[in-house]
Amino acid sequence: MDELESLAAVTWPQELEPEMSKTEIQRRLMMFSEAQSLAEGLAQAADEIPRTIAKVEISEADRRGFLALVETLREQAQRLGEAARTGDDRRMEWHLNAINETCVSCHERFRDFSGPIDRG
Numbered sequence: 001m002d003e004l005e006s007l008a009a010v011t012w013p014q015e016l017e018p019e020m021s022k023t024e025i026q027r028r029l030m031m032f033s034e035a036q037s038l039a040e041g042l043a044q045a046a047d048e049i050p051r052t053i054a055k056v057e058i059s060e061a062d063r064r065g066f067l068a069l070v071e072t073l074r075e076q077a078q079r080l081g082e083a084a085r086t087g088d089d090r091r092m093e094w095h096l097n098a099i100n101e102t103c104v105s106c107h108e109r110f111r112d113f114s115g116p117i118d119r120g
Contacts, residue, residue: 032084035092039081042099046074056113069106076102 083091107117
């Protein structure tokens, strides 16, 4: 019995969820606010992207595909902003990954006029 008690003391968490300090809470709130602003900026930038191909000669099918990806990007940015507003880390990560996939897909498919992705 003594052995069981000693193992329990070593392996069981003493505190399930430590309290966050006031500084940590403020830091997280500031990060969520900044993420929300960046997401809103990305959604606004997505609204401007169609102008970049206005004079580019591409097939109508490619134009529709490009514009569909732009719309997907805008919607994903809006969802990212909503996740930031609610402080949902997991949803933010999911939406960031989806945004990355959309960007990579677009730049690979339309590299002739979209150019390489700037990873800097």
